[in-house]
Amino acid sequence: MNRKSQPTRDRLHEIIFGADTPAGRAFDIGLMILIIASVLAVVLESVGWIHDQYGPWLRAFEWVVTVAFTIEYLLRLYCVDKPWRYARSFFGVVDLLAILPTYLSVLFPGAQSLLVIRGLRLLRVFRVLKLAHFIGEASELMTALRASARKIIVFLGAVLTIVIIVGSAMYLIEGEEHGFENIPVSIYWAIVTMTTVGYGDMAPHTPLGKALASIIMILGYGIIAVPTGIVSVELAGVAGKKSLTARACPSCGAQGHDADAKHCKFCGAEL
Numbered sequence: 001m002n003r004k005s006q007p008t009r010d011r012l013h014e015i016i017f018g019a020d021t022p023a024g025r026a027f028d029i030g031l032m033i034l035i036i037a038s039v040l041a042v043v044l045e046s047v048g049w050i051h052d053q054y055g056p057w058l059r060a061f062e063w064v065v066t067v068a069f070t071i072e073y074l075l076r077l078y079c080v081d082k083p084w085r086y087a088r089s090f091f092g093v094v095d096l097l098a099i100l101p102t103y104l105s106v107l108f109p110g111a112q113s114l115l116v117i118r119g120l121r122l123l124r125v126f127r128v129l130k131l132a133h134f135i136g137e138a139s140e141l142m143t144a145l146r147a148s149a150r151k152i153i154v155f156l157g158a159v160l161t162i163v164i165i166v167g168s169a170m171y172l173i174e175g176e177e178h179g180f181e182n183i184p185v186s187i188y189w190a191i192v193t194m195t196t197v198g199y200g201d202m203a204p205h206t207p208l209g210k211a212l213a214s215i216i217m218i219l220g221y222g223i224i225a226v227p228t229g230i231v232s233v234e235l236a237g238v239a240g241k242k243s244l245t246a247r248a249c250p251s252c253g254a255q256g257h258d259a260d261a262k263h264c265k266f267c268g269a270e271l
Helices: 007-017 022-045 048-078 083-088 090-097 100-104 111-128 132-174 183-194 207-238
Strands: none
Touching: 007 022, 007 048, 022 048, 022 111, 048 083, 048 090, 048 100, 083 090, 090 100, 090 111, 132 183, 132 207, 183 207
16 A cells, blocks of 8 residues: 555654654653553562552553553554564564563462563664764664574583583582582582582582582683673674664664664565
């Protein structure tokens, strides 16, 4: 359907997805204020004395905000040509998760605490403040992470193999009398030690166990640097590409297009 014959939808799209007009900017700033207020209300409600005195008011405010976000979400779906594509996008999923907990709390009391996920919606601040270069940097990071995924999976597989072997060995060396009750518990110790977290709830007592622990500690420092190096190499490979803009596609609502792009790289619609 030709968008020129849909002035209402075009106007809604300009307000809801656009940040270059006074109306769009005002809408997004108001939305962010509402998001911050709703997250703050959820946090305050978890405080005992505040819940006792102002619980009903906070809950009422929570429902008002949820209804407002629900209307906004439906309007976002309405004013794009491909609503299903937007619904499956990152912000589409976040927008949906921002309203579900309140409705779920009717069946599962306490689920409203998950409303803090609304904080993710504040990522729109990069678009509202016209910080398009941040969108470009985020896109480069995501590209590097996707390119590094297979290498990191192989690396994690090797680490998992090491901690299983070390955990099993430590179980045989230390035994239950020193707190290594079984192999899963020993693997937990190996993970905590290799990642240099060191909770201290378990520790080897025998000379052989301490020697093995020392090796794992030293190995842990080297292992931590590997994922960083993998991602850094990929980041260097994607650096220097075309800068991206914050323009939203009128069809699917996606952002992060090249400055000279004529069509959406996600759905192919004309920008």
